[in-house]
Amino acid sequence: MSLEFLKEYEVIINENIEKNIDKIRRLDQSQSSIIDGMEYALLAGGKRIRPFLCILGALIGGLEKEQVSNFASGIEFIHTYSLVHDDLPGMDDDNLRRGKTTCHIKYGVGEAILIGDALLTHGISLLLGHIDGVSLENQVKAVKIMLDSIGLLGMIGGQAADLDQEKSTIDKLETLEYIHTHKTGKLLEGALLSGATLANSSDKIKNDLLAYAKSFGLAYQITDDILDITSSLEELGKPIGSDLKNEKLTYLKIFGISKAKEMAQMEVEKCKNNISNYGKYGNQLIKLADYLIERRK
Amino acid sequence: MSLEFLKEYEVIINENIEKNIDKIRRLDQSQSSIIDGMEYALLAGGKRIRPFLCILGALIGGLEKEQVSNFASGIEFIHTYSLVHDDLPGMDDDNLRRGKTTCHIKYGVGEAILIGDALLTHGISLLLGHIDGVSLENQVKAVKIMLDSIGLLGMIGGQAADLDQEKSTIDKLETLEYIHTHKTGKLLEGALLSGATLANSSDKIKNDLLAYAKSFGLAYQITDDILDITSSLEELGKPIGSDLKNEKLTYLKIFGISKAKEMAQMEVEKCKNNISNYGKYGNQLIKLADYLIERRK
Numbered sequence: 001m002s003l004e005f006l007k008e009y010e011v012i013i014n015e016n017i018e019k020n021i022d023k024i025r026r027l028d029q030s031q032s033s034i035i036d037g038m039e040y041a042l043l044a045g046g047k048r049i050r051p052f053l054c055i056l057g058a059l060i061g062g063l064e065k066e067q068v069s070n071f072a073s074g075i076e077f078i079h080t081y082s083l084v085h086d087d088l089p090g091m092d093d094d095n096l097r098r099g100k101t102t103c104h105i106k107y108g109v110g111e112a113i114l115i116g117d118a119l120l121t122h123g124i125s126l127l128l129g130h131i132d133g134v135s136l137e138n139q140v141k142a143v144k145i146m147l148d149s150i151g152l153l154g155m156i157g158g159q160a161a162d163l164d165q166e167k168s169t170i171d172k173l174e175t176l177e178y179i180h181t182h183k184t185g186k187l188l189e190g191a192l193l194s195g196a197t198l199a200n201s202s203d204k205i206k207n208d209l210l211a212y213a214k215s216f217g218l219a220y221q222i223t224d225d226i227l228d229i230t231s232s233l234e235e236l237g238k239p240i241g242s243d244l245k246n247e248k249l250t251y252l253k254i255f256g257i258s259k260a261k262e263m264a265q266m267e268v269e270k271c272k273n274n275i276s277n278y279g280k281y282g283n284q285l286i287k288l289a290d291y292l293i294e295r296r297k
Numbered sequence: 298m299s300l301e302f303l304k305e306y307e308v309i310i311n312e313n314i315e316k317n318i319d320k321i322r323r324l325d326q327s328q329s330s331i332i333d334g335m336e337y338a339l340l341a342g343g344k345r346i347r348p349f350l351c352i353l354g355a356l357i358g359g360l361e362k363e364q365v366s367n368f369a370s371g372i373e374f375i376h377t378y379s380l381v382h383d384d385l386p387g388m389d390d391d392n393l394r395r396g397k398t399t400c401h402i403k404y405g406v407g408e409a410i411l412i413g414d415a416l417l418t419h420g421i422s423l424l425l426g427h428i429d430g431v432s433l434e435n436q437v438k439a440v441k442i443m444l445d446s447i448g449l450l451g452m453i454g455g456q457a458a459d460l461d462q463e464k465s466t467i468d469k470l471e472t473l474e475y476i477h478t479h480k481t482g483k484l485l486e487g488a489l490l491s492g493a494t495l496a497n498s499s500d501k502i503k504n505d506l507l508a509y510a511k512s513f514g515l516a517y518q519i520t521d522d523i524l525d526i527t528s529s530l531e532e533l534g535k536p537i538g539s540d541l542k543n544e545k546l547t548y549l550k551i552f553g554i555s556k557a558k559e560m561a562q563m564e565v566e567k568c569k570n571n572i573s574n575y576g577k578y579g580n581q582l583i584k585l586a587d588y589l590i591e592r593r594k
Contacts, residue, residue: 027450029475032457034449085414090386090406109387110460113410114453117382120414121448124421128441136433144425151418152331153324156411160329163407178326 003291005284006047009055012065013048016073024122037107037115038122041080045098050075050187052288054195057209059281061199067131068198071142074126075191078150081119082187084112086159127194134198142194149190158183165249176249184224185217211274212285219267219292222260225250227295229257268293300588302581303344306352309362310345313370321419334404334412335419338377342395347372347484349585351492354506356578358496364428365495368439371423372488375447378416379484381409383456424491431495439491446487455480462546473546481521482514508571509582516564516589519557522547524592526554565590 021039028035051072058068087094087102088109095105104112127143148154161179192213196206229252251260271289275282318336325332348369355365384391384399385406392402401409424440445451458476489510493503526549548557568586572579 024449028454030449030454030458030479032454032461034453034457038449085410088407088410090401090410104387108460110385111387111457113382113385113387114457114460117413117417118449118453120417121444121453125441125444125448128437128444136437140425140433140437144422147418147422147425151422152321152327152335152415156331156415156418157325157327157329160331160408160411161327163405163411164329182327 003287005287006052006291009052009065010048012055012069013051013073013076014043016069017042017076020070020073020122020126032114033107033111034114034118037084037103037111038077038080038119040100040106041084041103041115041119042076044100046076046080048076049288050079050191053188053191053213053285056281056285057192057195057197057201058199059195060205060209060278061196061201063134063195063199067133068195070126070129071131071139071194071198072191074123074129075146075187075194077119077123077126078146079187081116081123082150082155082159084116084119088112088116091159091163131198135200138198138200142197145194145197146190149186149193154182154186154190158186162248172249173254176251176254179249180221181214181217184221185214188217188220189213205278208274208278212271212289215267215270215274216289216292219264219271219289222251222264222267223292223295225252226257226260226264228252264293300584302584303349303588306349306362307345309352309366310348310370310373311340313366314339314373317367317370317374317419317423329411330404330408331411331415334381334400334408335374335377335416337403338381338400338412338416339373341397343373343377345373346585347376347488350485350488350510350582353578353582354489354492354494354498355496356492357502357506357575358493358498360431360492360496364430365492367423367426368428368436368491368495369488371420371426372443372484372491374416374420374423375443376484378413378420379447379452379456381413381416385409385413388456388460428495432497435495435497439494442491442494443487446483446490451479451483451487455483459545469546470551473548473551476546477518478511478514481518482511485514485517486510502575505571505575509568509586512564512567512571513586513589516561516568516586519548519561519564520589520592522549523554523557523561525549561590 021035021042025035054072054075055065055068059065083097084103086092087097088104094102096102103115107115124143127146131139150156152160158179158181161175162183165175165179189210192209193206196209228250251263255263268289272286275285278285318332318339322332351369351372352362352365356362380394381400383389384394385401391399393399400412404412421440424443428436447453449457455476455478458472459480462472462476486507489506490503493506525547548560552560565586569583572582575582
């Protein structure tokens with residue numbers, strides 16, 4: 001199936017990311033490799049799903065793409081920070097990400113810590129950049145939604161629980177659900193909701209989008225677990241079977257592959273039901289959910 | 298000399314930090330050690346000089362302490378994040394900080410990365426908390442000042458250059474100045490300026506405070522370098538001579554101890570000249586600058 005519509009947003013986000021990196025680079029006097037590492041991590045591939053969700057939330061609420069491109073890029077900066085820190089020794093200790101050497105292998109461990117820190121800090125700065133036609137009240141609300149989604153009560157909580165379970169041997173569905181709804185889900189929810197908040201959307205719209213994002217996050221994670229087993233190194237860009245090797249708790253481990261596939265399909269259907277009345281942009285969100293099931297990486 | 302006035306602010310900040318940690322802890326379901334690590338790092342000691350500077354900037358501009366205590370605590374969260382990440386293997390790799398075991402020794406390396414990330418994220422959330430009697434425009438301006446002061450063009454740039462120089466053997470005054478004005482100075486400046494900005498202070502006041510903060514930062518760093526040689530493990534709370542061991546570029550290495558002391562004294566005089574017309578609170582800033590020279594840790 002075609003994801004041409006996704007390409008259009010990818011181009012906007014990539015241009016915006018490069019513009020913002022150039023801006024920081026021009027002002028940076030540290031003569032360090034941090035700005036190179038930020039660019040390297042940001043441009044390593046990625047489908048820009050989180051910025052896409054943010055832009056779609058804003059478009060459904062009546063804003064234009066151009067108004068939220070900086071904010072949406074800020075979300076990709078923040079997502080990228082989480083990947084760079086996740087790959088570090090002491091965390092997942094991964095050498096490959098999206099087929100490329102990870103930051104700490106290429107730039108050094110201390111540098112990768114700072115690359116992540118800088119991505120987070122500048123990401124939040126981008127969220128706070130001036131937006132024509134959006135009230136500061138709504139923007140600050142949207143930024144707070146993002147901060148909540150990535151703090152200890154959101155993404156970091158999920159990362160922490162993930163780190164803990166690598167040390168324990170308890171297979172608990174509850175833990176697995178906590179990890180995924182927080183490590184992956186919260187940022188996806190925050191991206192879509194912050195876009196809707198920038199557009200001053202009604203509670204009805206926000207609730208529908210939140211329900212979509214919750215099912216989307218779950219389907220996303222289940223297919224990730226499946227791909228870790230069924231994909232190839234070439235397609236996935238990182239060694240397959242790494243969850244198994246790291247004794248990670250996954251949906252496959254608990255439910256087996258056919259039940260996991262069924263669960264992912266069910267969540268995708270829920271996605272569609274929640275968003276069926278939102279015209280062209282709702283339709284793009286539906287296509288994205290369908291793509292989840294079919295993706296190979 | 299007495300620093301009784303500093304105690305008063307320390308109490309306000311410590312109470313506020315504990316209140317905010319309790320709030321996060323009540324909501325946290327991750328069952329991880331991250332919240333414990335955040336509290337441990339935040340309550341490890343520290344004189345709360347950065348929050349003090351922020352509050353003083355606000356007081357000079359006519360605000361009340363209570364209005365800015367959350368914002369000021371946010372700055373301490375952010376300062377503490379920078380210490381936790383600085384101590385990590387790959388960075389300074391320190392086992393002791395303020396006489397206590399560092400976070401990664403006590404909680405693990407992955408956990409310490411997340412503890413720092415959470416401190417930064419929640420610190421910024423605190424900066425964005427509602428403030429009675431301060432316009433959202435001024436608050437967002439103040440938050441942007443803080444973000445600039447801790448990003449790659451500020452504190453992180455200084456940390457990166459510091460990391461680089463440990464690998465190189467070039468003794469360059471220019472590099473040393475860049476490191477210190479950025480690694481230590483920018484956050485001190487940001488703290489004082491953001492307080493003044495919350496209070497909607499005039500450009501004249503902001504320029505005077507900025508000049509104070511610049512000299513203060515330099516004097517602070519020079520005395521830090523001196524204490525690394527002349528203090529004791531007991532007083533300093535970390536091994537003395539560690540700069541020498543790590544082959545760090547310091548003011549002592551370039552100028553020798555007596556010239557370095559002279560330079561610190563000169564910067565303290567500059568501090569005083571810039572802030573002599575600001576009544577009671579200006580006087581407290583002057584006392585703090587004097588304390589710099591006399592401190593033993």
